[in-house]
Amino acid sequence: MPLRKTLILDIIVLLICITIVSFQDNQLYEKSYGVYSQDSINYTKSMVGDNKEPYISAYKQLISLADKALQEDSNPTPFLRIPPVYENTQGHINASRPLVHDAYRAFVLSIAWKLTDEKKYSSKAEQILDAWAENNKLISHREDAPLVSAYGGVGLINAALLLKENKSWNQSNFRQWVEYVYLPAVSVARNTENNWADWGNLASLVSYSYLDRKKDFQKEIDYTKFLIGSQIGIDGEMVKEISRKENGMFYTYFALAPLTQSLYVICNETGLNLFNVKTSEGLQVKKALDYYYYFVEHPNEWPHYKGADLNKPNKYWPSSLYEAMSGVYPQSDFDASLKRNQPILGGYLTIEPHHIAWNFPTLMKPRLNDSP
Numbered sequence: 045m046p047l048r049k050t051l052i053l054d055i056i057v058l059l060i061c062i063t064i065v066s067f068q069d070n071q072l073y074e075k076s077y078g079v080y081s082q083d084s085i086n087y088t089k090s091m092v093g094d095n096k097e098p099y100i101s102a103y104k105q106l107i108s109l110a111d112k113a114l115q116e117d118s119n120p121t122p123f124l125r126i127p128p129v130y131e132n133t134q135g136h137i138n139a140s141r142p143l144v145h146d147a148y149r150a151f152v153l154s155i156a157w158k159l160t161d162e163k164k165y166s167s168k169a170e171q172i173l174d175a176w177a178e179n180n181k182l183i184s185h186r187e188d189a190p191l192v193s194a195y196g197g198v199g200l201i202n203a204a205l206l207l208k209e210n211k212s213w214n215q216s217n218f219r220q221w222v223e224y225v226y227l228p229a230v231s232v233a234r235n236t237e238n239n240w241a242d243w244g245n246l247a248s249l250v251s252y253s254y255l256d257r258k259k260d261f262q263k264e265i266d267y268t269k270f271l272i273g274s275q276i277g278i279d280g281e282m283v284k285e286i287s288r289k290e291n292g293m294f295y296t297y298f299a300l301a302p303l304t305q306s307l308y309v310i311c312n313e314t315g316l317n318l319f320n321v322k323t324s325e326g327l328q329v330k331k332a333l334d335y336y337y338y339f340v341e342h343p344n345e346w347p348h349y350k351g352a353d354l355n356k357p358n359k360y361w362p363s364s365l366y367e368a369m370s371g372v373y374p375q376s377d378f379d380a381s382l383k384r385n386q387p388i389l390g391g392y393l394t395i396e397p398h399h400i401a402w403n404f405p406t407l408m409k410p411r412l413n414d415s416p
Contacts, residue, residue: 077158077206077208078201078202078206078254078309078313081312084411088159098386101386101387102386102387102404107156109152110153110165114164114168116149118175119146120142123182124189125139126188127139127187128188143197144192144196146172148400149172150169150173151200151206153203154207157207158206170213173200173203176200177221182225184229190232191240191244193226195400195401198230198243198247198250198400201251201254202250230243234267239299241271242271245268246306249261249306249309253309265316273328276329280331280334281296281348284299289351291355297336297357298399300362301402302401304329304402311412333369333373334376363385364390364401364403365402366378387404388404390405
């Protein structure tokens, strides 16, 4: 065959390969909504359609919350300033509530829309997002505002990702708010240490996903890997959290929840499975989960604080983390003590929503493309 014809054929084959890879890459992004994949949504819908437990009970729980959210007004704060929780506990709670509650409601409504296709849910969620984009002009970069914006406000971005394909929603104002108000604030948390960095990393990942900033998303993956290497000790202890005396067990959960949620976002968006124990990161994460789970089951043996006032696990935490991880690691015994608490909401510390990571893990349990 003449050299020219061979060269032309080689170019054609190369172009076809590039087109296929590009199509597959776009398909992967199109079928991901940050903290959920289209596969997990379809699976839940099929389980609910077949009236399977515990999915049907968890679905009814979600729809009840969504229907309640339809009746409530949003309450955006023009200037979000949140005092430190240990200096002004009630002031911190009061200042956090508008953002956390609105973000949680928007997230709940957007999930309900994905599972039911009922426009009333998407319309109300969009109203909440638009209200924050229109009215919130500044988030403080001081005190606890960056952290709360990350662990609570991330629900607004999660909702936007689920609503992103809704062509009837004009997203321009909300996208600008995420770019110029939200991201600068959560980056303050992201650039610190301990659980602040984990929450800031998660908020940054979903924000970059929503804004289609793929290069920044890839850089954030590297930061996630750095956090795994710097925060997980030789035995699996979360080294930035265990020294926090009576709250060491809680803050271990409060770091692992966003860290593992970030890994699932990365897997959904890129196919990179950092849960896989054949990777150095996956091995460390699994070690951390195993280490902590032992003490969740045996809190009186917690070696890092022996005071009677140790803040021990309760029905609100860390059950959501291990309910989710039982989907990631189906061969583990993480779900052994969880059955009595199903369906698990996630994100609650008391009777109010507090943070947004591994919410509704019974209803929307993680599903991975490849086994860890």
